[in-house]
Amino acid sequence: MNIETTSILDVAALAHRVARLEAEREIQRLLVRYAESLDYGANERWAQCFAPDGRFVVLMRGEPMFTHTGTMALSDFAAQHSHAPDVYHKHFVSIPR
Numbered sequence: 001m002n003i004e005t006t007s008i009l010d011v012a013a014l015a016h017r018v019a020r021l022e023a024e025r026e027i028q029r030l031l032v033r034y035a036e037s038l039d040y041g042a043n044e045r046w047a048q049c050f051a052p053d054g055r056f057v058v059l060m061r062g063e064p065m066f067t068h069t070g071t072m073a074l075s076d077f078a079a080q081h082s083h084a085p086d087v088y089h090k091h092f093v094s095i096p097r
Helices: 003-039 043-047 071-080
Strands: 055-060 063-069
Touching: 003 043, 043 071, 063 071
Parallel strands: none
Antiparallel strands: 055 063
16 A cells, blocks of 8 residues: 555545544434424424334333334424423433433
């Protein structure tokens, strides 16, 4: 390998690492947007945290309690969920691994 080839490989490796960091940061932003939008009644914004055919499943002791699938059903679920200022509760998002 010559210096030029090594430099190209270094740049490619760096570009890959930066892309991974950017993707991880976007996932962290999504987690925050998910929590904040549900807590404050931004129903459509919460539903948009999912893919258009996304599914939200709530389990109790491993058994399904309810499932909502698709943007409209997710937005409708969020609309009936308690949120500020009626009820103050917060979803806590910690640092993901």
